[in-house]
Amino acid sequence: MEISSDKDYIYTSSELDYQEGQLIEEVKASSRESIQDPDAWLDEELKRNILLTSVDWVLDWARRSSLWTAICFPACCAFEFIAAEGPRFDMSRFGMEILRASPRQADLMITAGTLTWKMAPNVRRIYNQMPDPKWVIAMGACGISGGIFRSSYNVVPGYNKIVPVDVYVPGCPPRPEALIYAVQMLQKKIAKAKVVPDLSELPNPLRKGKK
């Protein structure tokens, strides 16, 4: 087989720009509504037996004690995040320290900074690339609502338009103590999570078509 020498399979940069623009418009059009907080289950009556609860506890303990963070540092808040990781505040005391360049190795996203519409598809892609279970901490006023830039033409009013957010940390920027507190809150939240599914909700292979 002969490979044709003209490289029409490589996109030119203007084509790439065009595609990117299309993607941004798509994301912008589909993100009018906020995504609901994914923690409605927290108030639910826990109906689990003792054995499963203990298994849950062990799994949750493992999950909450080593949170790995994906890099998502668009703007100023990143510096307070680095300060929280840095020599003085030393977040690793709380089982949360490792930064991962690849989202596929991470289970926590700390969104430190303003989100613009041009960046939004990338953030969603990072989030989608993270393996389950995954959590998001929205850091700073920009992460919560767009903050000081809310009225700008290019700023997404809050990360919860793009990804579901578990914990919000107010401040512009939040002090490192606040971020550490937020991580502890998240750990408490993870501790309550139900990992082992309720047996009655599982599909029963003996009775096809029904639960």
Added chain:
Amino acid sequence: MTTTRELTLKTEPFVLNIGPVHPSTHGVYRMRCTLDGEVVVDIEPVFGYLHRGIEKLAEERTYTGFIPLTDRLDYISPMSNNLGYCMAVEKLAGIKVPERAEYIRVIMAELQRLANHCIAVGSMLNDAGAYFTPFMYTFRERERIVDLFDMVCGQRLTYNYMRIGGVSQDIPGEFLPALHKLVDRLTIFIEEYENLLKLNEILLARAKGVGILEKDTAINCGISGPVARASGIKWDIRRNDPYSIYDRFEFDIPTCENGDCYDRYRVRIEEMRQSLRILQQAMKQVPKGPVKADVPHLIRPPAGEAYAHIEAPKGELGYYIVSDNSIAPYRCHIRPTSLINLAALRQMVKGWKVADLIIIFGSIDITMGEVDR
């Protein structure tokens, strides 16, 4: 170190995308690199992932109300941004700043330069592959500088400290003794740091002769700040167009000849020493008096335009403000140091390996908040 530009084996060029989320791009910078094997043939930078429309937002705020937004431009050195903006408005409205406020401003600006260079040097070495170890050292010292800022304005990153016609509040009584201690400490720290790194074999191999920026290219591209001075351009606005009270202090302008990454590193270290010299002179002379001129809350500068520039840690930072005699700027343009310093990146990286591209990029020291605005 030499580069092998003549390749024995020719490969098909291919495109590699770096960024916008990448640990070594200092924010959300993206480049499309065309590579030949591992050698960079061409790069095309893509900006705009942090474009927040600050220049447009300026038009719907009052003159004072815009100061918090300037903090968020170059968020590694907010004090310098504040200073540049306030100077532009003062020039426009013809406001005279009290003596004490000028001294406080100079002290803050120089502390900011120290803090910025701590980050710049640390993160450049971080990009060289020393994962986080030098960064921890420099960050430790930055925390001490930030403590002082925290003392005067209660914020750790976005200070919002300067005001049109002065500063927002006087420095507390314990500030100057603390500054004294810090200056002593930083003098020792810089020595310690230099000893660790100056003749470090790995740093020399990675940085010496890498990413050379010729003097003519630098001038043609409008490069300023430490990057320009590392290429041998003796140009410092503090000396060439003295603003505030910089003409009262003695300090040198360090320059180097080669214009490689190592020189950029050395110029920054040397600049930190000079900043300490300025601080030592300034803190002895701080006079008593008011810290803010008598300026109304809603300033209406006369119609006209003004451009004020300062030597920010990254280079020439300027504000071009047009007034139409209302309470908000008619147009506020910010001369983006980081964006203009990137103009020469393409020439600098051609022919180098991808790993060198990262350290060359790191040695320019940019902030995305300022590039995209």
Added chain:
Amino acid sequence: MTVAISAKEIISQLNTKFPGAIEEAGADSVLVKSDSLLAVAEYLKTAEGFKFEYLNYITAVDYYSYFEVVYQITSLESNRSVVLKARSYTRDNPTVPSVTGLWQGADFQEREIYDLMGITFEGHPNLKRIFLWDGFPGYPLRKDFNQ
């Protein structure tokens, strides 16, 4: 000290060299006709006695009836600077010649003005939007931009 050259000093020289190119001489700026901007800029950059080889910044202002592009250039040797201005009087497709051939640093700044203000720079090698994406409606820094 960077001395801003007052327009008067330059005007007489420019007038003899480029008759009719100067539209208006302000107190500290020279307003040049946009079709002769390139020639004037090149003269100021290369001629003996001027040597303005450093471009500080380019920006543009929307004054409703016209767009004004502002250039500040500096001579590093003699430590002097001058402000050049050029205007474009149409709103539909304002055009100004590009100075990227003279100063490479103008590249990104002209793209930025094109992106945010919608001024086309003739002769720019790679004129496309820099901060916003293809298909963004309107030019945000124009005064009549509506979100």
